[in-house]
Amino acid sequence: MITDAIVVALFVVGIGFFTAGSVGLLRFxxxxxxxxxxxxxxxxxxxxxxxxxxxxxxELSAGxxxxxxxxxxxxxxxxxxxxxxxxxxxxx
Amino acid sequence: xPDFTMxxxxxxxxTMGIGMIRVIAGPTPGDRLMSLLLVSTxxxxxxxxxxxxxxxxxxLLDAALALAVLGPVTxxxxxxxxxxxxPDSDAEDGRDH
Numbered sequence: 001m002i003t004d005a006i007v008v009a010l011f012v013v014g015i016g017f018f019t020a021g022s023v024g025l026l027r028f029x030x031x032x033x034x035x036x037x038x039x040x041x042x043x044x045x046x047x048x049x050x051x052x053x054x055x056x057x058x059e060l061s062a063g064x065x066x067x068x069x070x071x072x073x074x075x076x077x078x079x080x081x082x083x084x085x086x087x088x089x090x091x092x
Numbered sequence: 093x094p095d096f097t098m099x100x101x102x103x104x105x106x107t108m109g110i111g112m113i114r115v116i117a118g119p120t121p122g123d124r125l126m127s128l129l130l131v132s133t134x135x136x137x138x139x140x141x142x143x144x145x146x147x148x149x150x151x152l153l154d155a156a157l158a159l160a161v162l163g164p165v166t167x168x169x170x171x172x173x174x175x176x177x178x179p180d181s182d183a184e185d186g187r188d189h
């Protein structure tokens with residue numbers, strides 16, 4: 001039961017970060033501010049949900065695969081954020 | 093709670109819906125690109141949440157892995173084509189990026 005409570009808490013925090021990232025994507029005034037919202041939702045939100053799914057996973061190989069998914073999303077989203085920020089420069 | 097998975101899934105789908113608003117109404121193509129990336133990562137989270145329910149083999153995690161790799165790869169492909177197409181006359185140091 002403690003495991004279920006921890007997993008539910010992690011899922012709630014992760015979904016909270018995803019919602020904050022989506023609302024930030026909607027409400028921020030500039031492309032570069034929206035990049036901030038996107039990376040917070042991607043990295044921390046997916047990290048919390050991946051941690052909850054790892055605790056809930058059936059076997060060790062599934063847990064390691066979930067952590068691999070999180071690491072790939074981390075690397076990919078940081079790469080893409082840098083490229084997008086460089087490709088659309090600020091005109092101030 | 094046995095039904096928390098469904099509540100979490102509905103929450104993530106609502107997050108996807110909010111993200112799609114920026115895809116439609118984004119003023120620049122960069123906004124639309126970023127919003128599609130967020131929707132794709134939310135899809136990965138959705139598949140991870142359902143991992144406990146459907147335990148017949150590792151197929152769900154493989155789909156999540158493919159979706160997680162597809163987002164950045166598509167974005168890099170789009171940016172390479174866009175950088176090749178636009179004239180880089182407003183670069184600061186004058187060289188082609």
